[in-house]
Amino acid sequence: MLQALMRCCAGLDVHRRMLVCTIIREGPDGTLSKQTREYPTFGKDLISMACWLHDEEVELAVMESTGIYWKAVYRALEQQGVEAHVVNARHVKNVPGRKTDVQDSEWLAELARCGLLRPSFVPPGDFRELRILSRYRKKLTGYLTGEKNRLHKVLDDAGIRLGCVLSDIDGVSGRDMVEALIAGERSPDEIAELARGQLRKKNEELLLALDGQITDRHRFVLKEILAHIRYLNQEIRAIDCEISLAMKPYEEEWRLVQTIPGLDEISAAMLLIETGVDMSRFGSKERLSSWAGMCPGNSESAGKRKSGRMRKGNPCVRSILCEAANCARKTNSQFKGFYKGLVIRRGHKRAIMAVGHRMLEIVYLLLTRKEPYRDPEIDYDALVVKRNAPRWIQALAKYGYLKALREKTSN
Secondary structure, eight states: OOOOSOSEEEEEEEOSSEEEEEEEEEOTTSOEEEEEEEEEOSHHHHHHHHHHHHHTTOSEEEEEOOTTHHHHHHHHHHHTTOOEEEEOGGGOOOOTTOOOHHHHHHHHHHHHHTTOOOBOOOOOHHHHHHHHHHHHHHHHHHHHHHHHHHHHHHHHHTTOOGGGTOSOTTSHHHHHHHHHHHHTOSOHHHHHTTOOGGGGGGHHHHHHHTOSOOOHHHHHHHHHHHHHHHHHHHHHHHHHHHHHHHTGGGHHHHHHHHTSTTOOHHHHHHHHHHHOSOGGGTOSHHHHHHHHTOSBOOEEETTEEEEOOBOOOOHHHHHHHHHHHHHHTTSSSHHHHHHHHHHHHHOHHHHHHHHHHHHHHHHHHHHHHTOOOOOTTSOHHHHHHHHHHHHHHHHHHHTTHHHHHHHHHHO
């Protein structure tokens, strides 16, 4: 029989409309008593439930991470000072054939008493609120990508092949050309003259790409898509401003993460919003990588390794790191050589995941040591000399040291 580590624990089976709460208490003589109550999930009922647990001196309340329904319950318990753990539903398996809400809550309480549950990472309240912003931004970015793809399809349907010539159809040149096509008042030669920068060298290709048959219905749809793209860009900029203001209390950690190649202000902020700034919550960089789902799986039996497939983790952290890794592999940093060494043997996707894994481990070390990133492939002393040498030479010449140095050298 397992030995209990706590005398009084509660298990909560949370649903959208109601929750079942069971308290298991061990008496002085070793006997167990159970109390079970059902509560609606409205605000005042959650406060009543949290007050009941507080009055009963519950040492620990445990619930499964069921969608987003656990968040309001966790907040109510947090406000009443009741320690709460959110656990992975895959780690909590009841006896087959015995499945009711009451039995689920009892099973959670029993496992909690025996210390058999590992709590999931729950960020502080401020970061939980910021996740609403960052994840909404991620959703809007997906909508924006979909609208750009739709813009390509409508142009291709009209025989306009701008996507084959322009690297970014939503850039300045591409937007001007699409607006000119919608207006329908210019010839292909005049529209091609709207190209800027290096794109002007592709004048012949642009003329071929603009040779299509665009109709009034094409123009109507293109106009609506462009308007939606402008709206989405405006919304994303507004969210970016809000995120930047919200990161002011964590500016030190925010700046440290930005020193890693591939992570700009917004991506660094979104990464910190997901992981938090206190790396002691994870304990080690290996646990952080495992939580994020950025490290290979570990499945071994009878001395044979069965699978190294990536485990499920935080999808937001994974997408941020993969985007950052794609940028970092194009810089003159250690990530470029690391990517090139892996992509030949493992392919692009696995190489990007490996680069993202290394970046996440570096984030852990930077936030733990409170030190900026220093790339082993970069000579920082040489960069400082290159940046400041003209100013130093001017100062030497101004005060006469440069002339004296030349005379001494000539002698």
